[in-house]
Amino acid sequence: MKRKLTRKQKTEAKWGLIMVTPTLIGLLVLNFYPIVQTIYLSLCKTGDFGIGNVFIGFGNYIDAFKDPEVFQAMINTFKYAIVTVPIGISISLVLAVLLNRKMKGRTFYRTIYFLPMICAPAAVAMVWRWMYNMDFGLINHALGTNTGWITDPSVAWICVAVVGIWSGLGYNMVLLLGGLQDIPKDYYEAATIDGASGFHTFFNITIPMLSPMLFFIIQTGIIGALQLFDLPFMIMDTTSRAFSSVKPITYLFYEQSFIYSNRGYGAAIVVVMLVIIGIITFAIQRLEKKWVFYN
Amino acid sequence: MGYQTKTRITALVIHGILICGAIIMMIPFIWMVLTAFKTRGQSISVDPFYIFPNGSWQFGNFSQVWNSYNFLTLYFNTLLMILLRVIFACLTATMAGYALGRLNFPFKRLIFALVLIQMMVPSQIFIIPQYLMVSGLGMLNTQFALLFPGMVTAFGTYLLKQGYQTLPKELEEAAEIDGCNIWQRFYKIMMPLARSSMVSLGIFTALFAYKDMMWPMIVCTNSSATTLAAALAKLQGQFTSNYPQLMAGAVMAVIPMLMIYLFFQKQFVEGIATSGGKL
Known part of the structure; x- marks a missing residue:
């Protein structure tokens, strides 16, 4: 009609x-x-030199599930997300709470903490690579150690995570600071009159009132971490023994699709990634309905 | 202990923590600049805390990197890519945002659903076909290739739709009574009012374009056609362990955006705080 x-x-x-x-x-x-x-x-097999596609059904997916490299890259990516997101957000939250008051130098601190956000990740990664350097790096000199920060597979991934956290602090802090400033002042006044301690007001007022913003940051943070690409291969050599312990799934996709020209396989990897991110987004949104407090 | 002393001590402790944090944030930048002015020998000397390089500051690293990588072209490529992407993003998103936010037309909900879906899908999924399109057009290693995926923006459309929706409708009604047609209402009245959303979008687009590495690494493999971010990866491959030269390259890549940031610090931070971008 x-x-x-x-x-x-x-x-x-x-x-x-x-x-x-x-x-x-x-x-x-x-x-x-x-x-x-x-x-x-x-669903296709790519011919040699990336030329020609032959339909093969789920062959690439079966290969991907059997491929230890794909499995390892998944583990690396999840490990990175699980470590960087909670630690990064906790530190940013502390900084935001400390900055959420009338004080001298607020803009100054905000400017400094936000700085890594406006830098090319390649440049940031290069500096950290130099600081992590085993023989002449600043960190080994300062600590008096002789650790191969980015050559030892057991610590290399932590070192990459540190750079990831360092880079994202300012961004999360600014978003959380915005959320904190939206909390009405009278809530705190009422709590003070009732004699609530700082600890109590933080967990019973700040956290619930901030929960929509916290969830937004957790969600974008996890999705962002799962799409990590440039930091690992810029911080260490792709030929390094330790690289396989940090190589993220997006790098594997890049490598398969554009270095080995195996586009069919690369496409299968990225579709698997899409499905995983989809499931996680869905799960987070279900949790959001349960936990987030909307005024 | 009096109330005054107590608050003063709290303030001191807070400043102490924040200053320590600020130092940690700054160390890599300081180290980058200091290393860039050293000779290779000085950079690997036994005492890295010997901060002021022996005698004078070395500018040679900068000129060597500048010459071997033609930084002028890199700056030009990056700047042009950023400008084109910002112009395209703002133009397409402001129109689509206005239409979706304030007009009624067929398939509006479907089109908005497409915008939301695009925002939720990780961008890596578009890359192989986008690459095949650019290469099919014979446009690899061109400025067009750098612009290509940024011609429209779902995120920007969403941001501007939200921006237009919050504007009061009385303004538009008044203009309608005065005989303005839809285009005039949009162009003369609503668009100037949505300026702050457009500034946020411009900043996001510029930052994203400047930081993106994967796309230029794929479509502009030629070092005279690529951007600063992607060129740094090549630089690292070439100068492997000559850290002073690498750091000189990093300084040169970071400086332009840093200047813009220090000038428009407020817009940068507030643009992000108010709209929560997807960087």
Whole structure:
């Protein structure tokens, strides 16, 4: 059944469609067609030198599940996310709470903590690589140790995680500070009158009132961590023995698709990644409904 | 202990913690700059705390890296990519955001659903087909390749839709009574009011483009066509352990964005705090 549109509604519809068209075409060509093509490619075997695709069904997925390298990269990526997200957010929360008051130098601190956020990750990674250097690095000199921070597989992943946390602190802190400033002051006043301790107000007012923002940060943080790409291979050599213990899934995707030109396999890896991120996003949103306090 | 002394001690402790944190944040930057002015021998000398390089500061590292990597071209490529991406993102997103936020038209909900889906999908999934398209057009190693995935933005469309929705509708109604058509209402009245969302989007787009490594590494393998971020990976491959030269390259890559940040510090931080981007 068609409703008759007035002339005004018709012009509105016309303009709406005209204005949304560039974005719509862009999304279809640059994003939605690629999703379909990636899924199709993941079902194909790519010929030598990346030429020619033969449909093989789920072969690439079966290979990926059997491939110890894929398994290892998954473990590395999860390990990175599980360590960096909670630690990073806890430190940022402490900093945000400390900064959430009238004080001298607030802008100064904010500017400094935010600094890594505006730097090319490649540059940041290069400096840390130099500081981690075993023979001449600043860290070994300062601690008087002789540890191969980025050559020893058992500590290398922690060293990468440290850089990840360091880089993201300021960004999370600024978001949390924004959330803290939205909490009405009278809640704290009432708590003070009731004689609540600082500890109590933090867990009974600050955390619940901040929970929507905390969840947002946890969610974007986990998704961001699962898509880690540049830090590991810039901090250490890809030829290093330790690299296999930090190589993330996106690097494996890049390597398979663009260095070995094995696009079908690369596409399968990225589809698996998409599914995992999808499941995690869904799970987090279910938890959000349970735990987050909305005013 | 009096109330005043107690608050003063608390303030001191807080400043102490924050200053320690600030030092930790700054050390890598300080170390980067100091190393960039040393000779190779000085950089691996026994005492790394011998901070001021013997005699004078070395500028040679900068000129060597500058010449062997043609940083002028890298700056130009990066700047042009950022400008084009910001212009494209702001133009397409402001129109689509206005349409989705304030107009009624067929398939509006479906189109908005597409925007949301694109935001939720990790961008790596688009990369192989996008690469195949660029290479099919014969545009690898060009400025077009660098712009290509940034021509439209789902995140920006969403951000601006939110921005337009919060504007009061009376303004638009008044303009309508005065005889403005939809385009005039959008262009003359609403768009200037959504400026702060557009500034946020511009900052995000610029930062994202500047930091992105994977895409330029894939489509611009030629070092005269690539961006600063991707060139650093090559630099590291070439100068492997010549840290003073690597650090000189890193300093040169970081400085432009750092200057912009220090100038527009407030917009950067507030843009992110108010809209919570997806960087």
